[in-house]
Amino acid sequence: MSKNVLRIENATMQFGGVVAVDNLNLEINQGEIVALIGPNGAGKTTAFNVTTGVYQPTNGAVWFNGEKIIENHPQGKMKKLYKGENDGKYTHVLAPTPDKITKLGMARTFQNIRLWKSQTVFNNVLIAKHCRTTAGVASAIFRLNRREEERQRQEVLELLEVVGLADVKDELATSLPYGKQRRLEIARALAAEPTLLLLDEPAAGMNPQETDELTAFIGEIRDKFNLTIFLIEHHMNLVMNISDRIYVLDFGKLIAEGTPAEIQNNKRVIDAYLGVAEDA
Amino acid sequence: MTLKKKQTIFTAAVLLVLLLASMALDATLPSYHIAITCVKKATVYALVAVSMNLLNGFTGLFSLGQAGFMLLGAYAYGVLCIPVAKRAGVYQYFDGGLIQFSLPEIFAGFLGDTIGSTVGMLVALAIGGLLAAAMAYLIALPVLRLKSDYLAIATLGFAEILKAFFQWNALGPITNGSNLLKSYPSFEKGTSYILLAGAMIAIIVLLINSTYGRAFKAIRDDEVAAEAMGINLSKHKRLAFVISSFFAGVGGGMLAMYNGTIAAAPFKSALTYEILLIVVIGGIGSITGSVLASFLYIFSSEWLLRGLDSGTFLGINAPGIFKNGFRMAVFSVIIMIIVLFFRKGIMGDRELPDLLVRRNKKSRKEAAGK
Numbered sequence: 287m288s289k290n291v292l293r294i295e296n297a298t299m300q301f302g303g304v305v306a307v308d309n310l311n312l313e314i315n316q317g318e319i320v321a322l323i324g325p326n327g328a329g330k331t332t333a334f335n336v337t338t339g340v341y342q343p344t345n346g347a348v349w350f351n352g353e354k355i356i357e358n359h360p361q362g363k364m365k366k367l368y369k370g371e372n373d374g375k376y377t378h379v380l381a382p383t384p385d386k387i388t389k390l391g392m393a394r395t396f397q398n399i400r401l402w403k404s405q406t407v408f409n410n411v412l413i414a415k416h417c418r419t420t421a422g423v424a425s426a427i428f429r430l431n432r433r434e435e436e437r438q439r440q441e442v443l444e445l446l447e448v449v450g451l452a453d454v455k456d457e458l459a460t461s462l463p464y465g466k467q468r469r470l471e472i473a474r475a476l477a478a479e480p481t482l483l484l485l486d487e488p489a490a491g492m493n494p495q496e497t498d499e500l501t502a503f504i505g506e507i508r509d510k511f512n513l514t515i516f517l518i519e520h521h522m523n524l525v526m527n528i529s530d531r532i533y534v535l536d537f538g539k540l541i542a543e544g545t546p547a548e549i550q551n552n553k554r555v556i557d558a559y560l561g562v563a564e565d566a
Numbered sequence: 567m568t569l570k571k572k573q574t575i576f577t578a579a580v581l582l583v584l585l586l587a588s589m590a591l592d593a594t595l596p597s598y599h600i601a602i603t604c605v606k607k608a609t610v611y612a613l614v615a616v617s618m619n620l621l622n623g624f625t626g627l628f629s630l631g632q633a634g635f636m637l638l639g640a641y642a643y644g645v646l647c648i649p650v651a652k653r654a655g656v657y658q659y660f661d662g663g664l665i666q667f668s669l670p671e672i673f674a675g676f677l678g679d680t681i682g683s684t685v686g687m688l689v690a691l692a693i694g695g696l697l698a699a700a701m702a703y704l705i706a707l708p709v710l711r712l713k714s715d716y717l718a719i720a721t722l723g724f725a726e727i728l729k730a731f732f733q734w735n736a737l738g739p740i741t742n743g744s745n746l747l748k749s750y751p752s753f754e755k756g757t758s759y760i761l762l763a764g765a766m767i768a769i770i771v772l773l774i775n776s777t778y779g780r781a782f783k784a785i786r787d788d789e790v791a792a793e794a795m796g797i798n799l800s801k802h803k804r805l806a807f808v809i810s811s812f813f814a815g816v817g818g819g820m821l822a823m824y825n826g827t828i829a830a831a832p833f834k835s836a837l838t839y840e841i842l843l844i845v846v847i848g849g850i851g852s853i854t855g856s857v858l859a860s861f862l863y864i865f866s867s868e869w870l871l872r873g874l875d876s877g878t879f880l881g882i883n884a885p886g887i888f889k890n891g892f893r894m895a896v897f898s899v900i901i902m903i904i905v906l907f908f909r910k911g912i913m914g915d916r917e918l919p920d921l922l923v924r925r926n927k928k929s930r931k932e933a934a935g936k
């Protein structure tokens with residue numbers, strides 16, 4: 287069996303009295319494409335935010351490449367309010383900020399595009415390389431890091447070539463058409479040199495043709511950059527085409543997991559999310 | 567010739583012309599002439615405005631503590647540079663003060679009079695900057711957790727506290743309490759100011775175009791995305807804050823040099839607002855804009871509009887209208903016109919080299935739509 291990349295363990299995220307993610311357990315192995323699906327408000331993006339450090343889980347842990355990177359247990363006011371399971375199982379607090387998690391090799395895109403608006407396409411990708419910069423401020427100011435900077439610029443050019451944005455590299459990021467902005471967000475995430483890529487609804491707002499292109503693109507970059515991919519998506523064509531395994535969330539709880547074929551025939555998933563065709 | 571090459575030559579040419587112009591002014595006019603005074607003051611304001619722009623315009627941190635950091639730089643400069651022989655007179659209420667050395671004199675001891683005292687003055691300016699930077703580092707931890715207006719209020723409060731603290735009598739042996747510090751040496755020529763402030767601004771430009779500067783802009787554009795892409799927010803915000811404060815401190819030292827005397831009272835919030843006004847008029851996020859606006863602001867308020875107060879303006883003699891205070895009324899109207907019709911400031915977010923690039927209609931439309 288291949289190496290385990292990401293493991294979310296008994297993760298519960300509770301906001302006040304609302305349990306957004308309830309005792310979530312999932313595993314992603316090296317080289318897999320795993321999808322997280324579910325109806326709106328099921329807690330998919332919250333699960334992403336817990337994984338990437340934007341939120342601190344109320345209870346539970348996250349492991350990355352065999353190392354525990356996040357852990358928390360109910361504290362303070364939450365002690366009384368806590369409605370989830372496994373209370374008392376975790377005793378440590380490990381809460382790195384998102385940038386530290388990105389440096390470990392996990393990069394993400396956003397559901398609503400978050401590009402740096404005043405910057406060109408090229409700079410958007412180049413800035414993502416900043417977290418791999420070793421030069422200090424003084425050597426950056428006095429250009430003593432020229433070799434590193436040159437190398438980074440070269441890498442960004444190559445990356446833009448791969449994702450097909452080389453011809454628009456000097457345009458403002460926001461002047462690109464929607465589909466290309468999505469692609470740029472993925473390119474930017476790739477520039478941070480991740481081993482695990484998290485895509486939050488990469489096909490949102492895309493037409494069927496753009497969605498097909500994106501499906502092929504995700505497969506391509508997985509092979510080319512040796513990635514493991516974890517994605518949230520509502521386009522079932524895309525999900526069923528490229529996922530190795532699928533997890534289904536409903537009201538914060540995991541209701542199913544399995545291969546696309548298994549999920550498509552799972553009664554609970556059909557009731558909660560997929561539904562049946564009208565003429566069936 | 568590529569565009570980039572053209573831009574480099576254009577920038578270098580403009581800077582060279584400006585430098586030669588200031589040297590010509592120095593050579594032809596006496597040093598007390600109003601033009602040279604304006605050049606000096608405008609250069610100091612330009613440096614402080616650029617340092618504020620680094621924070622407000624490039625990193626997106628709305629801070630109003632500039633006057634406080636300038637005060638630190640000014641006092642450090644004065645305290646370290648007053649000649650030993652004159653200390654008894656300056657600190658007459660505090661038995662000649664606590665500190666009994668003067669950096670320009672120490673350096674003059676082994677580097678010769680001219681070079682030595684210049685080096686000593688520069689070292690004192692740098693110490694002022696470092697002091698401001700150290701203070702910024704200390705207050706960054708609590709203050710930078712705040713956002714937008716709250717950050718502005720906190721930094722403004724910090725500057726006011728600092729001002730009061732420096733007037734405290736118990737500190738008299740060092741700060742001279744609420745009495746003036748004076749008799750310290752200063753640069754005579756406008757060109758010296760321009761060279762010094764120019765070097766400082768050049769360092770800020772290099773910083774902004776480096777990988778760290780790009781990270782600052784990313785934080786300004788979208789903090790969440792910046793953090794998700796591995797940019798440590800607290801580290802980078804603190805870095806911008808500390809660097810900006812360093813240059814504000816140096817600028818404060820230069821302002822002390824220009825004024826000839828130092829007291830805590832002028833470093834009030836109105837000074838910060840003046841700088842903020844310059845940054846806004848010049849264009850938030852444009853170094854060129856800040857420098858240009860400083861010169862326009864200082865030249866018109868100190869010199870060109872003077873006639874509005876004293877009876878004759880542009881050859882029109884109307885003592886009934888052009889009397890005390892009318893200048894400020896006209897000035898306010900000019901500022902309102904700028905704010906209404908140049909919403910993004912004179913330069914927007916463009917720099918000197920960008921002036922060679924003619925914006926096409928599409929991008930101009932976009933800029934207008936924003």
